[in-house]
Amino acid sequence: MSKAYVLVVDDEPDIRDLVREILEDEGYSVATAESAEVARQRLQEHRPDLVLLDIWMPGEDGISLLKEWTSTGALGFPVVMISGHGTVETAVEATRQGATDFVEKPLSMGKLLVTVDQALQPSATTSAGRPAMIEPVGRSPQMRALRETAQRVATSDSWVLISGESGSGRKCLARYLHGLSPRAGGTLVELGAGALTGGAGTEQLFSEAEGGTLILDEVADLDSEAQARLAAAIEANKQDVRMMATTARDLEGEVAAGRCRSDLYYALGVVPMQVPPLREHVEDVPELVAFYVDRLVERDGLNYRHFTVAAQNRLRHYQWPGNVRELCNLVQRLLVLGEQVEIDVNEVEQALSTPSSTGGAAETWPPPIGLDLPLREAREQFERAYLQQQLQRANGSVARLARLAGMERTHLYRKLRALGIDPKDASETAATGERG
Structure with a gap:
């Protein structure tokens, strides 16, 4: 497809x-x-x-x-x-x-690709162009409690402060709340904190979301000037708007440290909600894996692959520092890179670890590096050898290389150019090897 x-x-x-x-x-x-x-x-x-x-x-x-x-x-x-x-x-x-x-x-090319994916999802928007309501996935007590709380909070007009680690699904929860609320048919305006920095005005912030919901993402990233302008706009606001703010930081701790205005914190945090990190509800991993597999197969046309029980069990015992976003990325990488229908525990283990060698190239790893070189040149030698070998493993695909190396796409392209590496060379080498 x-x-x-x-x-x-x-x-x-x-x-x-x-x-x-x-x-x-x-x-x-x-x-x-x-x-x-x-x-x-x-x-x-x-x-x-x-x-x-x-x-x-x-x-x-x-x-x-x-x-x-x-x-x-x-x-x-x-x-x-x-x-x-x-x-x-x-x-x-x-x-x-x-x-x-x-x-x-x-x-940020990583952010752009996510935005492109989301914009192209048939299920990502309603007929009116608004983001669809996706229910938080999981049957654990934590996720059941989160959904129950959301259903109660959604019926009120109280402002909500959603906390949680990066990648835990805070914005998804905010959209879920909006979709459950009586405001679901109204305007949904989503803004990152960056849109309020650098002297940007706030005059239209509430008027454009009149009768609907305003989601302000990563509110803790606001600088002091933007905080002051937002606090003043909230104080003067007469519009019928419900605001939801998300943060990956402890906003109360930010107030205590003097990095966040207390009046802004109290205005935004009328109803606090916390999205649990994945490591605290790992029993939901099998259900989340099934959800992401179905979604990626339907949305991206990827080949369906089945995770064995042993593979799922290994994923349940992983700590998931990147939370559900990391799990989703891992599932996508396994669907893209694998060929067999079944995903076993060895393939999962390899995906979770940082590869140090690939196939027949193992005997040349690590690459010889002159210890008499300045640190910068030695580092460049290692980076060049590492990326060339990973490119071979990815068959010349920069998309796969980014996943294997754990690098943001923009930085990766710049690094490849700086090191004089052409992905097409690796692609041609891989193709020659396949024909040989």
Whole structure:
């Protein structure tokens, strides 16, 4: 099953080329446009499944183009807005005009790929373009209690502060609360804390979410100036808005340390909710694995694979520092890289550990490094040898290499270029080996 056709609209050629290269490596079909005018031409040539649209472009801006598509009925595809100078106003205006998400420059390619995946999910949005309500998965006492609490909290208009470790599913819970609430038919505005930094205004923050819900992600990342402006906006707010804030930090501890305003903390934390880390409800791992397998097979067209009982048991006894996000990524990596229908405990063990050698190359590992070299040069030698060997293991796929090396895609591409490594060389070598 081929992946979707994505149109990238951005006036910066370096960004267009980098995004196109990474998306194509993921299997997407990609076209690019450097202006609104060219984007219209591309739209006539081939209707995209998703558009990544820059806001600030010479001539006609992205918001105006989005408005045009909305007003003419041409907007039959999700649009993710991109901006290097995002403000609350532009973010909420993009959402109001039909954009499904908003990402900021400099782009984090890991974040961008997740956003692209989410935007393309048929089950990710409702017919009105709002994120779907996905119930937290698990039958453990912790997850049953979380769902029961959510069902009670959802019926009120109280503001909610959702805490939990990174990757535990805090934003998913916020969307779940909104979907259960009487406001489910209203506007859902989601903003990262970064949209409020750098002097961005807050005047439209509440008016755009009138009658609905405002989700502010990673509120602890707000700088002192943004905290002051948000606290003032909350004090002056007369709109009918329910706010939910998420944080990976102990906000009460941040207050005690002087890094968070107490008035902001008390305003946001009327009803505190805590998402448990996965290591505290590992009995849910088999159910979560089944959920992610079904979702990835249906959404991404990956081949179905079955985890043996021994494999599931090994996953239950892992500590999961990255929580459910780490589990989801692991399941995806196993579906992508494996060939057999059955996933046994040895394959899981290998995926959980950091590989030190691959196949017939074991005798050349670790690579010889001159100890008389400066540290920087010695490190470069090791990194070059490590990445070349991992590229061989990934058959030249940078997507697989990123998963194996545990690196964010943008940093990985820069590292490969700095070390003079061409992924195509590894791909050709692997293909030659297969033919030989």
